[in-house]
Amino acid sequence: MLRTRFTETFGIEHPIVQGGMMWVGRAELVAAVANAGALGFLTALTQPTPDALRAEIAKVRDLTDKPFGVNLTILPSINPPPYQEYAEAIIDSGVKLVETAGSNPEPFLPAYREAGIKVLHKCTSVRHALKAQTIGVDGVSIDGFECAGHPGEDDVPGLVLIPAAARALTIPIIASGGIADARGLVAALALGADGVNMGTRFLCTEESPVHRKVKEQIVAHTERSTQMIFRTMHNSARVADNEISRKVVEIEKAGGKFEDVRELVAGARGRRVFEEGDLDAGIWSAGQAQGLIEDIPTCAELISRMVAEAEQLINSRLASFVA
Numbered sequence: 001m002l003r004t005r006f007t008e009t010f011g012i013e014h015p016i017v018q019g020g021m022m023w024v025g026r027a028e029l030v031a032a033v034a035n036a037g038a039l040g041f042l043t044a045l046t047q048p049t050p051d052a053l054r055a056e057i058a059k060v061r062d063l064t065d066k067p068f069g070v071n072l073t074i075l076p077s078i079n080p081p082p083y084q085e086y087a088e089a090i091i092d093s094g095v096k097l098v099e100t101a102g103s104n105p106e107p108f109l110p111a112y113r114e115a116g117i118k119v120l121h122k123c124t125s126v127r128h129a130l131k132a133q134t135i136g137v138d139g140v141s142i143d144g145f146e147c148a149g150h151p152g153e154d155d156v157p158g159l160v161l162i163p164a165a166a167r168a169l170t171i172p173i174i175a176s177g178g179i180a181d182a183r184g185l186v187a188a189l190a191l192g193a194d195g196v197n198m199g200t201r202f203l204c205t206e207e208s209p210v211h212r213k214v215k216e217q218i219v220a221h222t223e224r225s226t227q228m229i230f231r232t233m234h235n236s237a238r239v240a241d242n243e244i245s246r247k248v249v250e251i252e253k254a255g256g257k258f259e260d261v262r263e264l265v266a267g268a269r270g271r272r273v274f275e276e277g278d279l280d281a282g283i284w285s286a287g288q289a290q291g292l293i294e295d296i297p298t299c300a301e302l303i304s305r306m307v308a309e310a311e312q313l314i315n316s317r318l319a320s321f322v323a
């Protein structure tokens, strides 16, 4: 057993989190993570309506009686989804853990607090983590530059970001980005984190609801198989290397604007990658951790292996260095 401030504060057996993943954070994955003793987050916006989210939450409850949470990612958008109604669906459904991401969660905190919900806020810098602590979240996940999805614009990798955050913060910290195995977990704990969050690793599990070809591509990929898109728009996103992501980077380098790549980066195209296994249909998030992933385990196999190997690493390898 690994016991940390995260496992104590959030009431989860293992210090491992499956962060929100658009199109991927569905009931079957979240329940498998929960049943394995880690914390899985459903991704609210993967559901087309707040009522569909209510149904998905009920589906998780049919599959597990362990705790789980919901991720509500709030990004600036021209046609924003009804965030407030999604938050109400979470609260009405009696979910007790929420992952916030994408922007300052302050407007939602009073309602979450009143409902007895614990909030884990995902951010990408020490200053944003400090702000989240000030407004009263219960813990922060901090994404380093290695991560899949949006690493922010500071380009600080976890090796510096996590200890810098640990030095500055008093609430539990979850290290995120580039972690896929027991070594990453033990390193994160050594750097001052109380647990780890993984996206790409959980994307490549048996229960992850994406096409087998995506998982096989992650296994075949290396740590170099990502592209950073939207750098020129100050909205950087780390995605899997493929024809489309390379084309987007090329267009940006040539001075192209969002309008010039809008069609290529459409969400519907990325969804086709996951549903149909057409790996070049669009862009799909995956991090440098691809280079550490060599198999497609069940969530139970993955989590029990990570915890057992972490204990072994701490008790044997690390202990052996102490003269």
Ligand SMILES: Cc1cc2nc3c(=O)[nH]c(=O)nc-3n(C[C@H](O)[C@H](O)[C@H](O)COP(=O)(O)O)c2cc1C
Pocket: 018, 019, 020, 021, 022, 024, 043, 071, 073, 100, 101, 102, 122, 143, 146, 147, 148, 149, 150, 176, 177, 178, 179, 197, 198, 199, 200, 201, 203, 284, 285, 286, 287, 288, 289
């Ligand atoms: C396919 C995919 C979709 C993601 N979608 C979201 C999302 O909707 N909201 C969010 O907060 N993070 C999202 N993320 C980021 C993950 O929650 C996590 O922070 C990140 O993957 C950590 O880096 P790693 O992939 O190196 O483990 C996504 C990641 C992946 C791989």
